[in-house]
Amino acid sequence: MRHANFITLYVGLLVFGGYILGSFARHWTRPDPDQPEENAAVLGRAMVEGAAAVVWAAVAYLFIDAVAPGSSDFRNTSATGFLSGKALTVWESAALWTGLAVVVGTVAPLPTRGRDGSRGLAAAGALLAAYSPITLIVAAAAVFAGTNVLRSSRAGFFLGFLTVAGAEWALSMVRIRIGVGFINGPETSLWAAVLAGVLIARWTHPTAAELLEGSVDS
Numbered sequence: 001m002r003h004a005n006f007i008t009l010y011v012g013l014l015v016f017g018g019y020i021l022g023s024f025a026r027h028w029t030r031p032d033p034d035q036p037e038e039n040a041a042v043l044g045r046a047m048v049e050g051a052a053a054v055v056w057a058a059v060a061y062l063f064i065d066a067v068a069p070g071s072s073d074f075r076n077t078s079a080t081g082f083l084s085g086k087a088l089t090v091w092e093s094a095a096l097w098t099g100l101a102v103v104v105g106t107v108a109p110l111p112t113r114g115r116d117g118s119r120g121l122a123a124a125g126a127l128l129a130a131y132s133p134i135t136l137i138v139a140a141a142a143v144f145a146g147t148n149v150l151r152s153s154r155a156g157f158f159l160g161f162l163t164v165a166g167a168e169w170a171l172s173m174v175r176i177r178i179g180v181g182f183i184n185g186p187e188t189s190l191w192a193a194v195l196a197g198v199l200i201a202r203w204t205h206p207t208a209a210e211l212l213e214g215s216v217d218s
Contacts (some may be wrong), residue, residue: 018098023106025052050126057099065091107202139166168192
């Protein structure tokens with residue numbers, strides 16, 4: 001089962017598992033609205049979402065690394081992945097996309113057909129912190145600046161989402177080897193653009209609960 005042809009099957013199963021995990025992650029700590037500890041419960045949900053994304057991505061990384069042909073003999077190269085200045089190995093790629101599947105599960109959970117998802121910030125932020133922390137810092141700065149200049153947290157976060165894709169692309173064009181996270185390159189730029197697209201899609205489609213709370217325009 002270490003043949004290269006099985007890698008696609010394995011990654012597909014991991015991506016599907018990530019979506020299912022993300023669908024249920026936020027429900028594991030769902031609070032009772034009548035309880036006064038709502039803020040603590042929200043923090044707990046955020047921690048569960050973020051941990052689910054990072055842990056599942058790590059599981060994908062370790063599993064694909066273990067089963068990829070040649071990976072046990074040559075850490076950075078195998079029959080299905082070669083580490084170069086602008087490319088990810090197959091196990092790094094699997095980690096990114098399975099982590100993104102968890103984000104999709106949190107914003108559009110299977111049990112409610114996407115009508116009661118979280119805003120995706122915890123899971124997305126945790127992944128960026130693990131794999132592209134510089135992009136996260138730049139995006140957070142954009143959110144802060146946009147919120148203060150535009151006087152709208154919603155507009156500020158939209159600016160931050162757009163900055164995620166732009167910052168990752170800019171890092172991929174710099175020839176300086178960044179010593180944290182994964183190597184910034186074409187695939188990480190595509191991944192960041194898809195991540196930003198997922199978050200933008202979620203924030204442009206508020207849930208019924210958010211509309212009733214009036215939190216959409218805050």
